[in-house]
Amino acid sequence: MVCTADDLSAWKDFPKGLKVLLLDEDSNSAAELKSKLEAMDYIVYTFCDENEALLAVSSRPESFHVAIVEVSIDNNNGSFKFLETAKDLPTIMTSNIHCISTMMKCIALGAVEFLRKPLSEEKLRNIWQHVVHKAFSAAGKDISEPLKPVKESLVSMLHLQLESGEPKNEGLDKTEDASVIHEIDPEPSTASDKYSAPSTPQLEQGGRFLADGDCQDLTNCSTEKESCEQDGESKSVETTSDNTIAEVTAPVGQPLGPREATVKEEADLVDGTKGESTMYSQTQNGVNNKDSDAVAANPDIVSGIHSSCPNKANRKKMKVDWTPELHKKFVQAVDQLGIDQAIPSRILELMKVEGLTRHNVASHLQKYRMHRRHILPKEDDRRWPQRDHMQRSCYPHKPIMAFPPRYSNHVVPVGPPYPMWGPPPHPSSIQMWGSHSYPPWQPTESWHWMPYPGVHADAWGCPVMPPPLGYCSTFNQNGSTFHCSGTVDNRSGMPQNSVEHQPAEEVVDKVVKEAISKPWLPLPLGLKPPSTDSVLAELSRQGISTIPPHINGRNLT
DNA sequence: CCCTCAATAT
DNA sequence: GATATTGAGG
Numbered sequence: 158m159v160c161t162a163d164d165l166s167a168w169k170d171f172p173k174g175l176k177v178l179l180l181d182e183d184s185n186s187a188a189e190l191k192s193k194l195e196a197m198d199y200i201v202y203t204f205c206d207e208n209e210a211l212l213a214v215s216s217r218p219e220s221f222h223v224a225i226v227e228v229s230i231d232n233n234n235g236s237f238k239f240l241e242t243a244k245d246l247p248t249i250m251t252s253n254i255h256c257i258s259t260m261m262k263c264i265a266l267g268a269v270e271f272l273r274k275p276l277s278e279e280k281l282r283n284i285w286q287h288v289v290h291k292a293f294s295a296a297g298k299d300i301s302e303p304l305k306p307v308k309e310s311l312v313s314m315l316h317l318q319l320e321s322g323e324p325k326n327e328g329l330d331k332t333e334d335a336s337v338i339h340e341i342d343p344e345p346s347t348a349s350d351k352y353s354a355p356s357t358p359q360l361e362q363g364g365r366f367l368a369d370g371d372c373q374d375l376t377n378c379s380t381e382k383e384s385c386e387q388d389g390e391s392k393s394v395e396t397t398s399d400n401t402i403a404e405v406t407a408p409v410g411q412p413l414g415p416r417e418a419t420v421k422e423e424a425d426l427v428d429g430t431k432g433e434s435t436m437y438s439q440t441q442n443g444v445n446n447k448d449s450d451a452v453a454a455n456p457d458i459v460s461g462i463h464s465s466c467p468n469k470a471n472r473k474k475m476k477v478d479w480t481p482e483l484h485k486k487f488v489q490a491v492d493q494l495g496i497d498q499a500i501p502s503r504i505l506e507l508m509k510v511e512g513l514t515r516h517n518v519a520s521h522l523q524k525y526r527m528h529r530r531h532i533l534p535k536e537d538d539r540r541w542p543q544r545d546h547m548q549r550s551c552y553p554h555k556p557i558m559a560f561p562p563r564y565s566n567h568v569v570p571v572g573p574p575y576p577m578w579g580p581p582p583h584p585s586s587i588q589m590w591g592s593h594s595y596p597p598w599q600p601t602e603s604w605h606w607m608p609y610p611g612v613h614a615d616a617w618g619c620p621v622m623p624p625p626l627g628y629c630s631t632f633n634q635n636g637s638t639f640h641c642s643g644t645v646d647n648r649s650g651m652p653q654n655s656v657e658h659q660p661a662e663e664v665v666d667k668v669v670k671e672a673i674s675k676p677w678l679p680l681p682l683g684l685k686p687p688s689t690d691s692v693l694a695e696l697s698r699q700g701i702s703t704i705p706p707h708i709n710g711r712n713l714t
Numbered sequence: 715c716c717c718t719c720a721a722t723a724t
Numbered sequence: 725g726a727t728a729t730t731g732a733g734g
Contacts, residue, residue, distance in 0.1 A: 476728065520728060
């Protein structure tokens with residue numbers, strides 16, 4: 158029968174006494190196998206006939222923890238039948254024949270492993286792992302609060318094995334299953350590795366994937382393992398890992414309340430980057446805002462940064478990764494402020510990202526500027542070799558950032574202003590900020606700021622360089638911080654922005670026309686929404702004096 | 715104190 | 725090599 162986690166934790170010298178059902182038509186082979194198994198203190202029940210074996214399994218399932226079943230050429234049906242019948246019993250298939258399809262079939266039918274004969278001690282020694290694995294995955298499924306029992310069982314098992322009444326400081330709580338196994342394993346033989354190392358990683362992983370939520374614990378643990386390893390190497394480990402352990406050890410044995418949160422925090426503790434990226438990727442989904450109104454802070458996005466650890470102390474400084482989302486906010490803030498007013502503190506304010514520090518922003522800003530300075534001039538020169546009068550400021554941006562509608566992008570005189578900082582040509586392939594270790598971003602929404610010729614892109618991808626005096630800030634739907642010193646009074650409702658000479662007036666016209674004809678689309682950059690005043694003026698000029706209330710409510714200044 | 719730049723670390 | 729953090733200088 159399936160061994161439960163509880164059984165395991167109560168099991169004195171596991172895996173001694175493990176009950177093995179052995180089914181092999183070849184009695185010699187069976188005897189040989191049996192002796193080997195018994196040498197490891199396994200209890201072996203040998204069957205040479207699969208019917209008998211099946212009978213035994215069904216009549217007294219509690220008598221077996223694991224089965225080893227020989228697959229022979231002539232009688233593989235029997236073996237398969239066994240597999241199908243004894244589903245609850247972790248069954249290892251073994252055979253002389255080395256036929257991939259047979260192996261696959263066995264696995265597909267539920268075999269936990271396929272071992273090629275001859276079965277060395279090394280191969281046999283660790284078959285108990287399947288029992289453990291099954292026990293824990295079963296625990297995960299059956300119990301409403303799946304993970305806790307598993308954890309507890311693991312802990313108690315460790316205690317047993319380590320024979321230390323005290324919780325070892327190893328952060329038991331955090332120990333991943335793999336390492337648990339190693340600790341228990343009498344001899345983590347290296348030799349066995351090349352053979353089969355029963356309970357191969359694949360198996361366990363498979364288990365995790367299958368059980369998914371149920372086995373999250375394990376998954377997380379494995380994550381943590383990696384983290385720990387990293388920490389073990391990193392120089393600043395001492396503090397970090399110690400803290401982690403200290404904090405983490407305490408909750409052992411206590412009811413783990415909000416599991417997920419806890420785990421995340423822990424992961425976060427151990428390794429900021431990882432936790433962070435994880436959380437980002439999680440939050441991102443919900444965050445993918447409809448472009449413009451996103452100036453508003455989204456607190457969620459922050460959670461990844463490091464705020465997740467309210468509890469105290471010397472947390473190592475988290476590495477902020479500038480996800481597209483974050484960067485987008487950043488760019489928005491910069492645009493809103495104007496490049497010359499974009500200083501870290503204000504950007505930080507505008508971004509409203511909790512946990513983000515001024516330093517972080519400053520650093521990012523530094524990079525941002527660098528990119529602009531180095532990349533833009535090239536682009537610019539390339540495009541307007543002789544239009545040097547444009548660069549009234551040190552920033553060679555053209556005053557017109559508006560893109561024509563996507564179908565007419567061929568007339569666009571400007572390319573992506575931020576080649577480097579823009580997205581890669583194909584949104585799906587990106588991962589600009591993320592290091593290789595990041596889970597891939599959702600290919601779609603992450604790059605709103607990308608300067609493809611669509612309307613949205615302009616907003617994020619093509620921040621406008623404010624003219625030196627009286628600039629119009631980037632279009633801002635909220636209008637909250639919108640200060641436009643230029644043309645509030647313009648009667649036409651169209652921006653007549655003062656630019657004396659423009660590279661391509663037709664383009665401007667086109668853009669404006671487009672903007673007018675499709676008022677539901679966000680305005681291209683460089684165009685500002687008409688002020689309330691101008692709208693009212695225009696309306697009255699056209700003889701319309703009554704204004705629906707909601708228009709008034711929506712002020713633009 | 716804040717910003718920027720440069721050095722340093724990952 | 726790129727990116728983020730740390731530190732020094734203004």
